Amino acid sequence: MFRRALFLLGLIWALGAAAESRFPPPDFESGHKLPLTTTPPARSLALQYVDVAVLLAALGAATWLAYRPRSRRGLTLLSIFSVAYFGFYREGCICAIGSLQNVALTLFDRSYAVPLTVLAFFLAPLAVALFWGRTFCAAVCPHGALQDLVLIQPLRVPAWVEHSLGVIPFLFLGAGAILGACGCGFVICRYDPFVPLFRLSGSLSLLTLGAAFVLVGMVIGRPYCRFLCPYGALLRLAALAAKWRIRVTPDVCTQCRLCEHSCPYGAMREPTPPGPAPESPAAERRRLAWLLLLLPLLIGIGALVGARLGPAAAQLHPAVALAERHLANLAQPANYPPMTAEALSLERAAADPEAVLATARIVRQRLDLAAWLFGGWAGLVIGLKLISLSLRVTRTDFEPDRGACVACARCFLSCPNERVRLGLPLDPAAPVASPAPAAPLAASPVVPASSPR
16 A cells, blocks of 8 residues: 555656656856746647546546446546646646636626636536536546545544534635635635645745645545635535435445445445434424524624724735835835835835825725625634534435545445445455444335435
């Protein structure tokens, strides 16, 4: 297992090195160094359509591999291709994760038109998730595919940690969409930890963060996908309404419990224990009613807290910082060395102070609105999370959670029925979980695998 991981890491690094520019930059005798670019060079429209075609083909292949042959090996090979093509070759751009900011901006800014290729990268995985779940996460997204390939020995994350950190992707989703819609920048792209790795360049902090995610991903299954990815939060919501879902067993579940610990991503759910419910239906309804009444209060508190954070957030924007520096320099002139960043920025502000101050005023207004909206969104997310935890879901089989399952097919071979279907011997070393103290689960009714729900 460890040798395979080292081989995959070496292969990924070699593919990334091959994706570098074929023509090295010129050597300047004066010692001038080319500045680091944050985006790849412009790509022709025809090649952008090629990227969309590759995306659609990869989505189709991932869905077919997960549902028809149920092939973990096929998804692994597709993951390697996705990391090579969408990751190192395309340098993480166009990216479905960051595309939601473009869509948010074009919805609220008539002067901005989202490119059709970006719209395709945003909508295609969501459309697939509405029918077949998160097969985009399985082996098409380079971020998730890279983390899946380096996973060696997964550790189980406690449920309370899973639920607590699982709120962050939805908060990040709201922050990215709101700031993008207000024209305050694309924070999802700016702080993406994997794009600098794919481009083999970037700030030291982001490169370190990306390397940390890869290292943690060796023992914690997909930490970025589960605890930070904003697009994964959207796919999670879409997958909850999916017509079909991934099942561990190919036909019927025999309640053998062998798949219980097979999922490294915390997506496996066990059947509901037989017998009376721990709480009466009346108590559950009362708790749900109180939480529904609490939801508007949480939204209002979040909006008030966010409104107080707006002025502080505005100080971090370059336009506002330049206006503040210009006003401070008018009150008390500062002597900066010539040709420094501070001196040049003050010269630019002095050349057209009205434009600088007007831009700062617009940015402040937009960030104040964005902070107010984000605070309300945070209250909504927390309230809905509490409501979801209060609901009791009845299950008759061991099955992956619709929203949390990334369709990686790692759990398939833990099922004896799947091994029989493939003609493989049963694994005598497979750990068998101890039976539950309640009535045996074998008495629960079985549901055919062909059931869409």
